[in-house]
Amino acid sequence: MLKNKRLESRRKKISKDVELFVERSFDIVDRIHFILQKQGKEQKDLAKALGKTESEISKWMTGTHNFTMKTLTKIEAVLGEPILQTVKQDNAEVKQKKIEVTESVFSMPSSEKRTSLPMQFHTLFTGECEPRYYA
Known part of the structure; x- marks a missing residue:
């Protein structure tokens, strides 16, 4: 496949934090899609449950939306499943x-x-x- 040299040059200049942000954003969207599919629901069902418009949820699901913790916890509450998981450490281990x-x-x-x-x-x-x- 032919690669665009200018595009490849720009990709190399992307900082690690931006790469991680994009990767995590897509991971979150993939998780939400997975849960919706597993529950037999669509984006419009999520929109209705959250009191949002379908177009707003559609924008969120592009993978570039900067979700807040508040929004993510609302989505988790509506879907009844975790989207993000954190690692908890026992104080004795720290x-x-x-x-x-x-x-x-x-x-x-x-x-x-x-x-x-x-x-x-x-x-x-x-x-x-x-x-x-x-x-």
């Missing part, structure tokens, strides 16, 4: 690095480098809201 805080200077135990404590950390650890700068 290992956190400890931060050593001394005189508003912190360091990671695995590093010899020391850095001035950013304002948000200074406020968090000391409760003081006025900016302080340490040399």
Whole structure:
């Protein structure tokens, strides 16, 4: 198959986040289509259940719509099946690095480098809201 050089050049410049966004968007639409088909429903049924127009649902289902979590949870509630699944971790499995805080200077135990404590950390650890700068 003959490939357009300009198009291929543009594809190579697409950032990873844009690639992932498009991929996830199509995954979501594919999942919704699958559930509708499995339940013997059509897009118009989804539109009616959500109180939307058929044309709006049709636009969503092109694969380029930026779904909000609120919209996705409404769709899940109407269809009675999950669209997205998250990975939950047990707190015992999560290992956190400890931060050593001394005189508003912190360091990671695995590093010899020391850095001035950013304002948000200074406020968090000391409760003081006025900016302080340490040399």
